[in-house]
Amino acid sequence: MVSKKTVLIVPPNDPEAVLISQIAKKLEIPRIKSNQPHGASLDKEPKILQKIREGGWKRVVVVEMPGPKTEKRLREKGIEVVIIDHHRYDRLDRAVHPKTGKLLPSSLEQFLKLFRITDRKLKAAGFDPKLVKAIGLMDRGYVWELMKVGYTKAGIRKVIEYQSELMHSVRGDMRNEEKKNQLAREAWEKREVWKKFFIVRAEQPIEIRSRISLIVALEVGKPTPLIIEEAGRGFIYVQESDYAIQLFKKFGGFTFGMDRNWGYRNQGKAARVTVEVVQKFLSFIL
Structure with a gap:
C-alpha cells in the first residue's frame, strides 16, 4: 500500500x-x-x-x-x-x-x-x-x-x-485531431530529401511530429532520419539519427527516445534554430 x-x-x-x-x-x-x-x-x-x-x-x-x-x-x-x-x-x-x-x-x-x-x-x-x-x-x-x-x-x-x-x-472532442492528421499527411506528401534525411515542414501552429512519426512507422516500416519543423509552434526536431547528443550540445533543447531524437523550441529573442541552421551544422559532421 x-x-x-x-x-x-x-x-x-x-x-x-x-x-x-x-x-x-x-x-x-x-x-x-x-x-x-x-x-x-x-x-x-x-x-x-x-x-x-x-x-x-x-x-x-x-x-x-x-x-x-x-x-x-x-x-x-x-x-x-x-x-x-x-x-x-x-x-x-x-x-x-x-x-x-x-x-x-x-x-x-x-x-x-x-x-x-x-x-x-x-x-x-x-x-x-x-x-x-x-x-x-x-x-x-x-x-x-x-x-x-x-x-x-x-x-x-x-x-x-x-x-x-x-x-x-x-x-474530449477528437474531430480537431482528424484535421491535424490530414495536415500532417499533406506535410508528409510535400517532404523534401536532403542527404539521408526527409525534411517535413508545417507552417500552421499544430503538432505534427508524432503524426509524421506514425506515418513513417506504418508506411516506411523502419527507423528513418527526419528533420521536422513546426514553424507555427516554434519547434524543430531531428529524429532517428546518431546526432541527437551533438545537436543538444550545440543548441540545447531536449532529447528523447533513447537519445536518438532531439528537439528544440524557439522562443524569446534568441536566434532561431531553423531547418537551414540545422542543415549547416549537420553538414560539418555528416
Whole structure:
C-alpha cells in the first residue's frame, strides 16, 4: 500500500503521462494533476508549494516536470523529492542513471517499478498489463521497441489505438485531431530529401511530429532520419539519427527516445534554430 505521505505530480499531456495518472487514480495514489502542456516545469506550476504543504506530504514523486528551483526548495523543507524522467533538457540531464550512467527506461516503466505495481495489481484495477507495458515501450523507443519484442503491424495498430483512447480521455472532442492528421499527411506528401534525411515542414501552429512519426512507422516500416519543423509552434526536431547528443550540445533543447531524437523550441529573442541552421551544422559532421 502506498504511503499517504507520498504524492505524485504528473502532467497528463501525452499517452504515457495520461496512463500514469489513470493508474495512480485507480490505485488511490495521491496525485496532483498539472494542466501544463509539453515542456511542463515544476517551477511553473501554480501554488505547488502551497498544495504540498496543505496536503501534508513528505515525499513528492515528480513525473517529467523538471524544476530545479522548486525541487531545491522542497528538499530544504525536508521533503523527499523523487524524479521520474528519461529526457535531457538544457543544463539538466535526466536521461541517464546518475550512478551507472546507463539510459533510463520510460517514465511509465519507472513508475510501475517505484510503486511496485505488478501485473496482478494492474488487472485488478481494470488495466491490460500487456497494453500498459506496450505504452512504456513506445515511450522508450517508439514503434521500433515494439518490433524488437515481436509485435506485428496489427499489434502495433492496437497499441496506437489505445494511445488515441488515452488522449481522447483528456482532450474530449477528437474531430480537431482528424484535421491535424490530414495536415500532417499533406506535410508528409510535400517532404523534401536532403542527404539521408526527409525534411517535413508545417507552417500552421499544430503538432505534427508524432503524426509524421506514425506515418513513417506504418508506411516506411523502419527507423528513418527526419528533420521536422513546426514553424507555427516554434519547434524543430531531428529524429532517428546518431546526432541527437551533438545537436543538444550545440543548441540545447531536449532529447528523447533513447537519445536518438532531439528537439528544440524557439522562443524569446534568441536566434532561431531553423531547418537551414540545422542543415549547416549537420553538414560539418555528416
